[in-house]
Amino acid sequence: MILLKKMLAIANINIKVILVYVSAVWANVFVNILQVVILYYIWMAVYGGQTQLHGISKSQIVTYVIISRIIFINGIVSWGINQWISDIIKDGQISIEMLRPIDFQLMTYARRIGVLVFSMILYGVPVIVVSKILFGISLPATFNSGVLFIISFLLAMTINFLVEFFIGLIGFYTTNGWGLQVFKEALLSFLSGALIPIAFFPGWIRQIADFLPFKDIVYTPITIYLGNTSGEQAIKSLLFQFMWVVVLLLCTRIFYTTAIKKVTVQGG
Amino acid sequence: MAIIEVNDLYKEYKINQKKEGVLGAIGNIFYPRYISKVAVNKINFSIEEGEAVGYIGANGAGKSTTIKMLTGILTPTSGRVLVNGNIPYKHRVKNNSIIGAVFGQRTQMWWDLPPIETYKLIQKIYDVPKKQFDENLSTFTELLDLKELIKIPVRQLSLGQKMRCEIAAAFIHDPKIVYLDEPTIGLDIMVKDKIRNFIKNINKKRSVTVILTTHDLQDIEEVCKRVIIIDNGQVVYDGKIEEIKNSLGKYRTVHFQVKNCSNNLDNVLDTQKEYLFEVSKSPYDIQVKFDRQKITASEVMNIISPYCDIMDLTIQEPSIESIVRDLYRKQVDNNDFIKENAGNCKY
Incomplete structure (x- = not known):
């Protein structure tokens, strides 16, 4: 309970930082909407006269594009926790962050999830409102898919965080975060299904993507939303997501305990 | 029992020795060469609860490295540190909840927000009772003259204003130990004075253990009764500040x-x-x-x-400064440095 209170306080203060820069907020709202509009016309051109491609209908792809964009911009492209970890390693601020009375990984989790969920609401809601008016966006297929989507979405954000955290720790060895950010973006935008639904990939890439955790960040929650994965299949997807959370948590934990011993604080 | 115990503490850094030129840089990727540098060489001391200890030495003497090992940021190569019965780098969260720290060149406050936001966060993450927090806040506001400052975003504060807020942040959760690593660096006399008086006051009234490193020896003279002098990673003096003044001075x-x-x-x-x-x-x-x-x-x-x-x-x-300078110049054994130093003055 106390731990949760601590985490909420950390999330809260980092959300406040976003709101300091009002013009940046407005710019982001605008960019989010603009990107979705552009993508809508690209996908309409891709579908042309067809109503269905690889099992995804024309009306579903609109919803897919809108939701995946919101996750993509605010989750994957945004300079996530990996960039922050690299930065504090580089400028030595990590020594301050390591003195907070809460586990470092839990603190970064609170920080990231707080900002992520908040910015998805802040920037996502206008996008959804505009797209609803302009293109029509479908609601979750059923009530159940709506509930399962929310669970899947939170698991997805946790996986996203753990991947970012892992990449951030590499910064202990490279002391440069920018290259890692570019690497993360390239890897995730492709293998998460944020750029193109995984169903559109040729067979062998799909198999690779299936084998990796990245598809669970974007593709899995949206297919649940659309109802393309439902019932037993959806539960199985959630379990897979959960399994990845556990696996990645273990990996990052082991990596973290090794990396933290390597801390050589820059400057002084 | 002592609140801080340090036994044979030893820290060695590995430094990647870079070769010159493009070829050297490429070679470095395949055959990195390391040299090791000893930063802290088997030091021993113990500090009692409520003490105010000055920890001084020249640049690169090993001060900050020691402080970082005491706070648990760095892991020692060998030797033992016990802070309030915990090993800092192993029991991180436990240790962090009883300490406060100021690193003169960094800030723990949120850059874009007013200090009060950081204080409120500290209250929550250290789980400080509301009443106690409010009391501390009003006391500190008065002592450090923060009334106007705590509502201005940190990035708009001057160095001195920021440091006053920073000091308050380090003490506001009633820590048992506070580490102050060069808290007065670059500040004017007035601000220094305010900060010194504050530290002295809190140390006395609340018996908070204070460990202070600084290059300004007046800080030490005013705040600390005991001083530990470190040079080349070794303790060269550990004792009362008056003693060193009397014998060398x-x-x-x-x-x-x-x-x-x-x-x-x-x-x-x-x-x-x-x-x-x-x-x-x-x-x-x-x-x-x-x-x-x-x-x-x-x-x-x-x-x-x-x-x-x-x-x-x-x-x-004689200022302590000149005494310490004599000590810096000649690395001598702790026991007979006084004798040697006396001889040193004749020429």
Whole structure:
């Protein structure tokens, strides 16, 4: 309970930082909407006269594009926790962050999830409102898919965080975060299904993507939303997501305990 | 039991020795070469609860490395640190909840937000009762004069204002131990004074253990009773600040402004060599260092006055700074450095 209170306080203060820069907020709202509009016309051109491609209908792809964009911009492209970890390693601020009375990984989790969920609401809601008016966006297929989507979405954000955290720790060895950010973006935008639904990939890439955790960040929650994965299949997807959370948590934990011993604080 | 115990603490850094030129840089990727540098070399000390200890040494002596090992940021290569019964780098969260820290060149406050937001966060993450927090906040606001500052975003504060807020942040959760790593760096006298008084006050009233590193020896003189001096990664002195002042500081320097000096003065000064050491001499200015346990200032005057017209004179007490400088210059054994240092003054 106390731990949760601590985490909420950390999330809260980092959300406040976003709101300091009002013009940046407005710019982001605008960019989010603009990107979705552009993508809508690209996908309409891709579908042309067809109503269905690889099992995804024309009306579903609109919803897919809108939701995946919101996750993509605010989750994957945004300079996530990996960039922050690299930065504090580089400028030595990590020594301050390591003195907070809460586990470092839990603190970064609170920080990231707080900002992520908040910015998805802040920037996502206008996008959804505009797209609803302009293109029509479908609601979750059923009530159940709506509930399962929310669970899947939170698991997805946790996986996203753990991947970012892992990449951030590499910064202990490279002391440069920018290259890692570019690497993360390239890897995730492709293998998460944020750029193109995984169903559109040729067979062998799909198999690779299936084998990796990245598809669970974007593709899995949206297919649940659309109802393309439902019932037993959806539960199985959630379990897979959960399994990845556990696996990645273990990996990052082991990596973290090794990396933290390597801390050589820059400057002084 | 001591609140901080340090036994044979040893830290060695591995430094990647980069080769020059493009070829060297490429070679470095495949065959990185490391040299190791000892930062802290088997030091021992223990600190009791409520003590205020000055931890001083030259740049690169190993001060910050020690502090970072005490706070758990760095893992020692070997040796043992116990803080309140915990090993800091292993029981991180437990240790962090009883300490506060200021690193002079960094800030723990949120850059874009006013300090009050950071304080509120501290209240929540250290789980400080609301009433106690409010009391601390109002006390500190008064002592450090923060009333106007805590609502201004940190990035708009001046260095001195920021440091005052920073100091408050380090103490506001009633920590048992506070580490202050160069808290007065780059500040003016007024702010320094405020900060020193605050630390002294809190240390006394709440018996918070304070460990202070600084290059400003007045900080130490005013705040600390005990001082640990470190050089080349080793403790060269650990004891009361008065003791070091008394034993090393038994010398005084008299500055004479003179006229019409006789040439015999040199010979006379030479005969008194045992307890009178001429530091420098020019036609209008003589500086003489003397051992005040063997000779008084007026006696010194009586020796010199027959040979010169003394226009003016000032007597200078040794600053700790000059004592420490002597220590820095000569790395000596803790036990007999006083003896050696005394010999050192003659030339």
